[in-house]
Amino acid sequence: MPCDIPPYDMQAYNGLTMFSVITHSYLWKQILLQRRLPATNDENEGALGPFRKLIHQQPQLTIQAYNELTIFFHNNTQLFMETNFTAEEDYKFLHKVAREAGSGEQA
Numbered sequence: 001m002p003c004d005i006p007p008y009d010m011q012a013y014n015g016l017t018m019f020s021v022i023t024h025s026y027l028w029k030q031i032l033l034q035r036r037l038p039a040t041n042d043e044n045e046g047a048l049g050p051f052r053k054l055i056h057q058q059p060q061l062t063i064q065a066y067n068e069l070t071i072f073f074h075n076n077t078q079l080f081m082e083t084n085f086t087a088e089e090d091y092k093f094l095h096k097v098a099r100e101a102g103s104g105e106q107a
Contacts, residue, residue: 051066072078085091 050070054066054069055061085094
């Protein structure tokens with residue numbers, strides 16, 4: 001993408017004031033901000049990459065189920081359950097809450 005501002009040259013360091021060098025630098029930053037460059041060079045590096053891989057392996061997976069799986073692994077929910085859910089009543093209560101929450105949904 002061509003740019004209106006010429007690159008640095010030796011004249012900027014020899015004859016021009018520091019103000020013009022700072023202004024030049026500021027304008028370059030503004031141009032780069034306007035271009036809105038992607039955060040990564042690879043489109044599969046962000047959150048989209050793991051989703052695309054998993055949806056390729058499990059095409060029936062919904063975006064909601066993917067988000068729930070991501071949160072489950074990110075929060076280390078399995079370790080939390082192993083640590084805090086020690087009695088059978090804990091699991092019964094969890095199943096009861098899940099049934100009540102899911103009773104209004106339609107497949």
